[in-house]
Amino acid sequence: MHTPVVGSQTVTDIQIDSIPVQRGFLQTSPEFFMKRLLASGVPSCYQIGPVFRDGEVGKWHNPEFMMLEWYRIGFDSRQLREEVEGLVDLVLGTGTYRTVTYKDLIGEEIGIDVFDTSPREIHRVAVHLGYSGSEDFTEVCDFLYSQAMNSCDCSRYFVVDFPEESAALAETKISESGMVADRFELIASRIELANGYNELLDPDELKRRMALDNKIRCDKSKSAVDPDERLLDAMRHGLPQCSGVAIGLDRLVALALGFESLGQVMTFPVNRI
Amino acid sequence: MSSYSTNEFRNGLKVMLEGEPCVILEAEFVKPGKGQAFTRAKFRNLISGRVWDRTLRSGETMESANVVELDMEYLYTDGTEWHFMRMDDTFEQVSASAAVVGDAKQWLTEQDRCTVTLWEGDPISVVPPNFVELEIKDTDPGVRGDTVAGGSKPATLATGTTIRVPLFIDVGEVVRVDTRTGEYVGRSKQS
Numbered sequence: 456m457h458t459p460v461v462g463s464q465t466v467t468d469i470q471i472d473s474i475p476v477q478r479g480f481l482q483t484s485p486e487f488f489m490k491r492l493l494a495s496g497v498p499s500c501y502q503i504g505p506v507f508r509d510g511e512v513g514k515w516h517n518p519e520f521m522m523l524e525w526y527r528i529g530f531d532s533r534q535l536r537e538e539v540e541g542l543v544d545l546v547l548g549t550g551t552y553r554t555v556t557y558k559d560l561i562g563e564e565i566g567i568d569v570f571d572t573s574p575r576e577i578h579r580v581a582v583h584l585g586y587s588g589s590e591d592f593t594e595v596c597d598f599l600y601s602q603a604m605n606s607c608d609c610s611r612y613f614v615v616d617f618p619e620e621s622a623a624l625a626e627t628k629i630s631e632s633g634m635v636a637d638r639f640e641l642i643a644s645r646i647e648l649a650n651g652y653n654e655l656l657d658p659d660e661l662k663r664r665m666a667l668d669n670k671i672r673c674d675k676s677k678s679a680v681d682p683d684e685r686l687l688d689a690m691r692h693g694l695p696q697c698s699g700v701a702i703g704l705d706r707l708v709a710l711a712l713g714f715e716s717l718g719q720v721m722t723f724p725v726n727r728i
Numbered sequence: 729m730s731s732y733s734t735n736e737f738r739n740g741l742k743v744m745l746e747g748e749p750c751v752i753l754e755a756e757f758v759k760p761g762k763g764q765a766f767t768r769a770k771f772r773n774l775i776s777g778r779v780w781d782r783t784l785r786s787g788e789t790m791e792s793a794n795v796v797e798l799d800m801e802y803l804y805t806d807g808t809e810w811h812f813m814r815m816d817d818t819f820e821q822v823s824a825s826a827a828v829v830g831d832a833k834q835w836l837t838e839q840d841r842c843t844v845t846l847w848e849g850d851p852i853s854v855v856p857p858n859f860v861e862l863e864i865k866d867t868d869p870g871v872r873g874d875t876v877a878g879g880s881k882p883a884t885l886a887t888g889t890t891i892r893v894p895l896f897i898d899v900g901e902v903v904r905v906d907t908r909t910g911e912y913v914g915r916s917k918q919s
Contacts, residue, residue, distance in 0.1 A: 470763055510786070511765065512735065513757025588764070588785040597763030598783055604760060605768075614761075621761060640761055650762065 456502050458488035464683035467668035468623060469675065472509035474518070481507035484701055485524055486624065487686045490654070493526055493697060494689035501525035503704065514716040515646055517725050521704040528697045532637050532653040535698040536613055539641055539649055542702075543611070546711050547643065553612040554639075557600065558632050560614055564603035569596050569618075570632040593620055604642055611643045624661065625652035641702075644710055651700030658690035731789040734767035742774070742793040745782065749774045749793035749847045757786065774845055775852050793847065800844040802836045810836070812844050812851070824851040832856040834889040835907045856907045861916040862886050863902050867893065880912075 464487065465473040465480035473480040482488070485502050492500065506522045527535055540552050555563075558570050567580050574592045577599070586598045596618065604614075615638070619627055622636035629635075637653035655661055665682040672679055709720045718724040732743060737755035744750070750771035759765040765786035772779050774795060784790075800812040800822070809823040810833065822844065826833065832842065832854040843855040867883035880892040883903075891905060893912045902916035 468762065470759070470765065510735075511757070511759060516757050516759065584783075585781040586783050587788075588766070588783070594764045594785070597760050598766060600763065601758050601760035601766060601768070601783070605758075617761065621763065623762065647761070 456489075456492070456497075456500055457504060458482075458485045458492070458502060460505060462488065464685070465680060467665045467672070467680045467682065469668055469671050469677070472677075473680070474507045474509045483508050484522060486699070486701075487683050489524065489526060489699070490694055491686060491689040493528070494692050494694045499525070499527045499697070512725055514718075515706060517705070517717050517721060519725070520717070522701050523704045523707075524699065524701040526654070526697050526699040528695045530698040532615070532639055532651060532698050535651050535700055536639055536641075539651065539700055539702070543641065543643065543648065543707070546707055550611045550643075553609050554615055555609075555612055556616040556630070556632075557614055557618065557635075558616065560607065561596075561599050561603045564606045565599055567599070569599060593618075604647075605645060607642070607645070609642075611641070613639045613641055615639045622655070622664070623652070624655050626655050628653075646706055646710060647703070648706055648710070649700050649702045651698060653698050654694065654696075656690065656694050656696060658687045661690065662687055730792045732792060733789045734769075734784050734786050737767060737769060742795040743771070743790040744793045745771050745773075745780065745790065748776075749795050749852065750780065751795075753779065759786075774847065777853070795845060795847050795852075797843055797845050800842055802838060802840045802842055804838055805833075810854070812842065812854070815841070822846070822849075822851050824854055828852060829854045832907075834887055835860045835862070835905065837862065837887060858907060859904055859913065860907055861902050861904050864893070864897060864899050867897060867899055869898070
């Protein structure tokens with residue numbers, strides 16, 4: 456399927472900057488449109504298309520990139536992870552996959568329990584590892600997560616049970632360490648390849664999260680983003696229980712070819728357009 | 729004073745980190761788990777030579793460091809300061825302490841061309857030429873015919889530094905030394 460690249464609305468995610476255009480925003484993922492289709496009765500579906508995120512430039516980032524996104528009605532996140540393994544095995548060759556919780560990954564690599572240590576102590580550990588950002592707890596955890604990912608030797612693994620605050624459009628669930636997001640990421644060769652959710656179905660909860668995002672956006676002097684009422688309406692009508700995942704296709708191809716940056720698989724990376 | 733944002737970071741850029749001039753060795757944009765974007769960078773402190781890993785919030789800025797590298801001629805030392813002269817038309821001279829000259833002093837002889845790094849006009853490091861030619865001042869007598877065995881012996885150079893040389897090298901000969909490894913490379917072509 457193909458959904459519009461330009462939408463009148465966009466995501467409220469604090470750390471994702473949409474590119475505004477005359478009629479709205481370049482979409483940062485086809486998620487909102489695809490969920491509206493799912494709510495209207497379209498079965499499990501996929502899409503490959505360009506998505507846009509402002510300011511993301513680096514060896515493994517380009518503001519415009521190709522995303523493969525799909526939804527499976529009736530799947531939980533574990534079933535979807537198995538399907539992701541199947542696809543990645545096809546492209547990169549068969550591998551073994553470990554599943555580790557966010558808490559355990561940071562615990563194993565950094566030696567700190569982020570769910571059960573004072574923010575002050577966590578910040579101290581981060582600074583010791585070269586962190587020079589703010590004391591904002593979420594930001595410090597983002598740093599520790601990136602450090603853990605960078606030091607983990609495992610070639611392919613899923614990270615699951617993210618902090619509740621990073622649930623975005625994922626369902627939450629109760630785990631041993633309290634409430635967590637039913638969300639996963641696939642890391643291959645230290646690169647984040649996929650991000651998947653057991654999808655949140657409750658429109659009121661989504662509306663609450665979007666309002667919270669906007670409050671934090673204001674605190675960070677970022678512009679507020681109107682909630683996508685059409686998406687909320689579709690969810691009120693009823694989104695079937697489903698899980699969805701997005702794969703950075705350029706990254707997957709780059710890994711398959713043994714390249715060391717996205718620029719090697721793109722016709723014109725951002726610094727040459 | 730100009731400054732650089734993390735998105736302008738590139739290898740070789742000289743910036744101030746915690747009050748000291750550093751050079752960026754590598755910088756990578758990372759954005760873990762849809763979270764805060766960071767720039768993970770390696771900096772080499774231009775004074776101590778130490779490498780610092782730092783992760784900055786993306787978009788943060790760093791002050792540029794007023795650092796220049798100049799080709800300079802080593803003139804002489806008075807025992808406490810080492811004196812160098814610019815090789816352009818200015819003939820301007822600077823003096824550097826023993827700490828700044830560091831390991832370079834074991835190789836330097838007058839008129840050697842060095843790379844001197846200046847921060848705010850003051851020298852902070854001295855890199856000697858990759859190869860220097862120095863006379864052997866003292867070594868045990870060579871053993872005739874023993875040119876194949878590959879044995880070596882200590883020898884003291886004109887600068888007072890001791891290196892290992894092949895057995896056939898004698899006092900008074902001039903040898904070529906790689907200052908990066910401190911190893912004997914060969915006899916000087918001039919000797």
